[in-house]
Structures are given as structure tokens and as C-alpha cells.
Amino acid sequence: METHELLWSRLTGQQLREPRAATADEALKNLLAVQAQEFPYARWSLAQRTAAATAAGVEQAVAEGRILRTHILRPTWHFVHRDDLPWLRALSAPRLHQANGGTYRRTGIDNETASRSADVLTAAVAGGVHLTREQLAARLQDAGFHATGLALAYLIMHAEISGVLVSGVPIRSPGGALRQTYASFDERVAGATGAAPSRDESLAALVLRYFGSRGPATVRDCADWSGLTMKDVRTGLALAGDMAPGAIVAASFDGADFYLRPEFGGETPGRTSRQGVDGQPQIDLLQCYDEYIMGYSVSRHYFGGTAPAYPFGDNPMHVVLSDGVLAGAWRHSLVRRGSQVERCELDIRLARPNGHGDGQDVEAAVTRYGAFLGVPAVRAPAGA
Secondary structure (H helix, E strand, O other), X not given: OOHHHHHHHHHHHOOOOOOOEOOHHHHHHHHOEEEOOOXXXXXXXXXXXXXXXXXXXXXXXXXXXXXXXXXXOOOEEEEEEOOOHHHHHHHHHHHHHHHOHHHHHXXXXXXXXXXXXXXXXXXXXXXXXXXXXXXXXXXXXHOOOOOOHHHHHHHHHHHHHOOOEEEOOOEEOOOOOEEOOEEEHHHHOOOOOOOOOOHHHHHHHHHHHHHHHHOOEOHHHHHHHHOOOXXXXXXXXXXXXXXXXXXXXXXXXXXXXXXXXXXXXXXXXXXXXXXXXXXXXXXXXXXXXXXXXXXXXXXXXXXXXXXXXXXXXXXXXXEEEEOOEEEEEEEEEEEEEOOEEEEEEEEXXXXXXXXXXXXXXXXHHHHHHHHHHOOOEEEOOOOO
């Protein structure tokens, strides 16, 4: 396996290349979970893996509860499909509570406090009520909790990890920004399909979905992504081998063992990572927390960068790829008239502005981003 084959396999498995998903829901199911602390950009992470999903369409799926946003895995914000969240939460909850143990102790969240606060929060969102963080804080404070700052954040996170709260219908601020609300976990996942799997079945399912979409990847990559132990991942691989023989195969590369779907084990004729305009490299605008980056830890470097990283000065922090390799940085700015968005300006800074990746391929990426937002998109002038 060569580096370009590894990159092609990841781009294809993650549906950043054809065949793409039909809907944002399907893109999410393929990836199992998508990091989503930057909500506006996380919508794009899902939509760009489809043929024509839009920001409004992703928002509608979140509003309807097919796509849910919650703290899970490492933990940080993730999108997870309603059908997958019950079993994935049950699998990850013990490790999440263990990881948060030090902060629970510092903020006074013991078992008794967590239980009492869960009762308050359960009652607050019962019957289809969706509340903002500030509204939840008021309910907790009325019940005698010191629910501010870090203590508030971890009381709510504890409730998410424990299956009390999950994302509700987002609301828009007067300025047009989307704001998270919280709803009853049981009510929002009531439409989930499938029986509750055992822990072994869940480990196998996670491993199949992770390596099936992100392979080639290592055991350590999967463990760091999922928050599970390397032992758990190896157990999952063994179980997956029994449950779905041949679905995941091993390959050696750079002296390490990688796992992937067998059809992604090499570059097939007529299918390459280069699918841009008129033979130019394909340009992809990724958010810095995209799964193409965050789906890996020890093997992240193959894309040629160290993202995510906070930028120096006024540099953008999101990632431009050229044929799957880091080629620059970008960000968007919405030009408004009142609360109405008139256009989107994309600040795209390429590492080699006079070389590859500075023509029709970039314009194609700008056009696609504008179609996603549903407003005209233009590339901002250099130095703007």
C-alpha cells in the first residue's frame, strides 16, 4: 500500500469521493459519529459527503431528531444518528464518566448530586419541552444547585452521558445564529430502530463502522477516536471477524498494522483521488474537526498536516485539501443585511497560490459551498 492509496481509501470510505451518500442521515450512519462542536461547519461535514444536501436540510434532520448532537466518545460534541445513539451511549458511558471523574469531583458532582440534578432535568424537559442551557440553569438553581460555569456544564454533560438529555430543536438568535436546546433523551430516541445489542455486539458494530469508513487505520487510531481501550478494539476486531467474516482485513504499511474494508485495499482502475475540474487536483474545503482529520491520531499525519491547530494571527483554521493532502486554510464570513444573509465570502489561503489548486478547482469548491448554504458564495480577495 502506497501513501496515495491510503489517502484514496480514506477519501472514498468517508464518502468525500464517489459514491457519495444519498442524504446527510446516510452519511452520518456511514461514519457512526461526526465531531460537531462547531455546529455551522459540522453541518458542512455531513453535507459535503452527499450529492446535494444543504445546511437547511441538515438543520431539519437535527430539528426532527434523526440527527442528534450530544457529548459522546472522547467526550466532545458529536452528531450521532438516532438509531445508533442508544447503543453507542451505553457502550461509551462508563468510560466517559471515568474520564470526567476528576472534574466531577472538583465541581462537587457526586452520585447523590448527579441523581438529584437528573430528576430536576428530567422533569424540566418532560412532555416534549425543549430548553436552552440558560433555561436549564434556572431550573437547577431554583432547586438549590450551584449551576454556573463549569459546574453547570458538567451537570448537563453528566445528564447527556446518563441518557437523560440530548439535543432538541435548535433555535435562532435575533442575529441569525443557531443555538442548541436540550430535550428528553427517551423522547428523542423513541423512533430508533433495532433491538438493544449486547456489549460484545456493540464493540463489533463500532469496529466495523469505524474501520469500514475510516480505514486504513490502526487499533490506536480507533481507540483514541472512540475513547475505548486498545483491548476493547482488538476484542471488537475478533468479534467482527466472527460476525462478519472478511468485512475488515489487515494490511501492513510503514511497519504498522492497518485495518480496512477489502475493496479499499488498493487503487482500482479509473478511480483515483484526483477527480477535479479538467484534470486539476480536487480541492476539498474541510472544517478543522472533520473526521478525515479527527478520525485518526497516530496516523493522522498522512494527510500532510497537524490540524486541528489554533492559527497564528489572522490565519484561518479550517483545512484546504488538494487530492487529499493539506494545501492551505480557509474560513467563511456571512455578509448580512439585518438578519438576512446576502452572500458568503470564503477566505481561502493556499500554500502554493501559483501552483496546483488555484483555478477552476477552487471555484468549483466555492460554488458547492454556496449551494450548501443556499446563498451566493464568492472567494474573498487576497488580503481582505
